[in-house]
Structure formats: structure tokens, C-alpha cells
Amino acid sequence: MTHTAAPDRTDAAPADTTREELDAVAAAARRAFAVTVASTAAERATWIRAAADALDAARDELVPIADEETHLGTARLTGEVARTTAQLRLFADAILEGSYLEATIDHPDATTIPPRPNLRRMLRPLGPVAVFGASNFPFAFSVAGGDTASALAAGCPVIVKGHPAHPRLSARTAEIVAGALDAAGAPEGIFAHVTGHETGVALVQHAEIRAVGFTGSLGGGRALFDLAQRRPDPIPFYGELSAVNPVLITPAADAARADELAAGLAGSFTLGAGQFCTNPGVVLVPAGSGFGERVRAALDMAAAGPVPMLTDGIAAAFAAGVAGVAGRDDVEVVAGDPAAQQAGTGSPVVLRTTTAAVIADPGALFHECFGPSTLIIEYADVADALAAVRAVGGSLTATVHAEPGEELAPIVEVLSEIAGRVLFAGWPTGVAVSWAQQHGGPWPSTTTIHTSVGVSALRRFLRPVAYQDAPDAALPPELRDGNPLGIPRRVDGVLVAPSGTAGDAAGAAGDTGAAPAAG
Structure with missing residues (x-):
């Protein structure tokens, strides 16, 4: 087999x-x-x-x-x-x-x-x-x-x-x-x-x-x-x-709980040596907030150091990637040493730049560095931050950290355009397996709209087939009169959720009364 x-x-x-x-x-x-x-x-x-x-x-x-x-x-x-x-x-x-x-x-x-x-x-x-x-x-x-x-x-x-x-x-x-x-x-x-x-x-x-x-x-x-x-x-x-999974921290959230958010980011982008497809690789914060220094302090407190990566090749690619971004004139190293990565391992690196820099060259600065790094982007106001988010391209996730009562509709609209999953709390690493999950987004995060x-x-592995004027015996059991398998079906435009195993015989006979389907 x-x-x-x-x-x-x-x-x-x-x-x-x-x-x-x-x-x-x-x-x-x-x-x-x-x-x-x-x-x-x-x-x-x-x-x-x-x-x-x-x-x-x-x-x-x-x-x-x-x-x-x-x-x-x-x-x-x-x-x-x-x-x-x-x-x-x-x-x-x-x-x-x-x-x-x-x-x-x-x-x-x-x-x-x-x-x-x-x-x-x-x-x-x-x-x-x-x-x-x-x-x-x-x-x-x-x-x-x-x-x-x-x-x-x-x-x-x-x-x-x-x-x-x-x-x-x-x-x-x-x-x-x-x-x-x-x-x-x-x-x-x-x-x-x-x-x-x-x-x-x-x-x-x-x-x-x-x-x-x-x-x-x-x-x-x-x-x-x-x-x-x-x-x-x-x-x-x-x-x-590939995905950089942007995170937007509003000025109110930064003012209310910057240390908490910095610690959360540090834990998320270093989890599993940063080798998660949902790693928060881009974080937008208010200019002059000192958020990068808070993240550095959180890394120091956690004593985050070199950890083995999946393969030597992945470690080498990570070292080259962060060194390339850090070597730009418009990027500042806040924590870690991109030039001192050890063979086979990854050490945390925090970089910082501006919205003007990423909008001018998004292809270079929004390049995924698969490993324990994150790029902090400082913005003047939320509209400035959203302009940078639009330049990100497709991502698996996008996250907003805000405070109760803030107007979120403009932010959610932009995040929904570029990501398959929008988070309002927590961090994107960790993907629940459920009916409602969406793990996929616009290119280059995926090649498809599916999860x-x-x-x-x-x-992804199914295709629709319609049967026209077929004898009941020639139909798959799922489509036969009486609903012998007792599955949810849409009958004459109405979703029918059978109770128990009774099926939707009434619906198959033309009665379209129905209750909402489970799941």
C-alpha cells in the first residue's frame, strides 16, 4: 500500500x-x-x-x-x-x-x-x-x-x-x-x-x-x-x-499596555525558533513609542539566545535574510546581531524602520525571514499605518491590538483585504483546527482562496457534479428522495437539517419548510 x-x-x-x-x-x-x-x-x-x-x-x-x-x-x-x-x-x-x-x-x-x-x-x-x-x-x-x-x-x-x-x-x-x-x-x-x-x-x-x-x-x-x-x-x-502576518498596535493600546504587548510579541516571534508560517514578521507601532526597546527588554528577561533550527539550510537562509534587511540604510537594528548568527541556529533579531521606507520598497522590507525575527515599523497615525499594511500583499493573518471603544471598521476593512484570518487579541502563532478556521490568504501567502x-x-479535493432528471436509483444516496443518509441538504432553495435519521422526506416531496443546519 x-x-x-x-x-x-x-x-x-x-x-x-x-x-x-x-x-x-x-x-x-x-x-x-x-x-x-x-x-x-x-x-x-x-x-x-x-x-x-x-x-x-x-x-x-x-x-x-x-x-x-x-x-x-x-x-x-x-x-x-x-x-x-x-x-x-x-x-x-x-x-x-x-x-x-x-x-x-x-x-x-x-x-x-x-x-x-x-x-x-x-x-x-x-x-x-x-x-x-x-x-x-x-x-x-x-x-x-x-x-x-x-x-x-x-x-x-x-x-x-x-x-x-x-x-x-x-x-x-x-x-x-x-x-x-x-x-x-x-x-x-x-x-x-x-x-x-x-x-x-x-x-x-x-x-x-x-x-x-x-x-x-x-x-x-x-x-x-x-x-x-x-x-x-x-x-x-x-x-x-510565504507570509509576514502584520500586526497593528493602535496608539491607545500602546499607551495602555505596551509592556504586555512587547512581551507577547517577543514570545510569539521566537516560538519554535520563529519557524511558524504565522510568525508576526511585521509590527506597526506609533512613532517614538519606544516599543522596540520594550521588546528588547522582554527578550533580555527571557534570556532568549541561539536555538537549533530545523535544518542548516534554513538557518543559513535566515541569517542571510536578516543580514540583508539589516544592512539597509533605512533599517535600524534594535535587538540581536544579524551578522553574528551561528551555523545551524537562530538568534532573535528585532529591526526597525518607517512607513515611508516600506512603502517605497515593500518587496525588500516585506520579505519573509523564516526564523526568529520581526520588523517594527513606526507610523505617524493610523491612516499612515494602513497605507503600509496595504503594501504588505497577501498574508495568512493580520492582527490589530486596540482598546475598547476604538473605531475599528477602517482597520478591519484593510486587514480583511490582505489576510485570511483577522485577529483582535493575542498573537497569530497557533492555528486552531475547527469548522470555522481559515488558514490561507491572498498571494503570496497561498495560491488559492481555500484553507x-x-x-x-x-x-480543495472535491468538485461539483449535477444530475439532471436522473432516476432515483441512479443517484448517489446523498441525493435520493427521502434522504436515506440523513444529511443536511438544500431543497428548492431552503436548507434542510434533518433531525435524527428521519431525513427530509417531506422536503423531497416538495415541503420546503426547514430549520437551520448544524455546523
């Missing part, structure tokens, strides 16, 4: 997947799709929960491997396993609830112009999906992470390209997931793990792949996105790429 080249030693990384092996894996995924596309939500939920249970059972084996390869620490990684398995179970619950299918029924109506036939519409899975594991979340955004979980829940076989930052963990996790799926009765070929840079390129271009989920660098993601679009049959590429976290992530 899964391909992971057998290492010669237990501590060796798997060999790169050959093209012949990739072709075999892709063919198996296509065969598996014939089963998964016809599977029930209950069957898929059983498979997914089996994978979650197996990962929980293997936690004490997997966490030490992950810590050795990523330096993220036992506590963080143990929590990430729990997040990963909870995410799998959430998708299992969601597909049983059924509203994700957007099942819609329009009964015939000869009075409309043009006359309306019997139309029934729902979402169905795309086909085999390629998933690229991320470096910074070796469980939650990797082999069994959100892309894999949502694709399997949707009914799509998955081929994961393991990340080279944690190769042994990827291979072992894949073995556990594959074994659990097999034992739970999932079809052969539903899940596979492949390795190698060239393999990843070939995977995106493979004729059997119908969509791609990616979390990684802007450069790497853009290259793969272009490959997906240049195929003879272009496919969706759902990439999470990669939360139940709505399912939508």
Missing part, C-alpha cells in the same frame, strides 16, 4: 523513489480511486480513525525520531502528535455529518424561465492527490497532516512526498499509516510515500495526479505551481508559501 525504500540501517533515510516505482504507486492510487469514489462516509471514517489510533499508539516511538531530526523538543512534538490525530478524527466526524457535500436538490418547476428540470448537485472527489510534507510541522503538516487527512476524508487516494528535513520520521510515519489503513480494510494503493527532489517534480506532472497540496517556500512552491499549470491538463495546486486547516480544507 505504501512505497518507502527499505534502508540498510534503521537510522538511514530511505532511498529516492525511482520513476518506475512512482509509476507503480500512481497506478495503484488510480485503482484505489475506483473504490474510494464509491465508498461511504462511514467506511472512510473508519479508515481515518484507524490511522489516528495507530499514530497515537506509536507516539513514544515517533517523537524521539522527530526530535532528533527537527530539534523541536519532546513537549512540542508530543503535542503535535495529539493535534494530528485529533485533526484526523475531526475529518472523520465531518464527513459523517455530511454538510461538506453541499447536497442540493431543485425539483422540476415548469413556471420558471426557462423551465427547471429535476436537478440534483453534490461534491465528489477529484482523484489521486499529491501531498508535499512541510519542514516545520513534521506531524501536523506532513505525512499524516491536514492535506492528507482532508484528501482521504474526501475520498481521494494520497501520495505523500516526504520532506528531506525529517526523512526517517516520514518513512516510519508512512509505514504506520499504511499498515493501519490496510488493517481497517482500505483499498490497496490508497496511500503511498515517495522521496526525492526529482520525484516531487515528476509527481506534480504525473498524469494520474488530480490535485496537489503543498506547504513550503515561496520559490519552491511557485516552481511546482507553474509545473502544475503547464501540464497538458492543468490541475489545482494548493500551496501555502489548508479546518473542515473546509475538504473543499
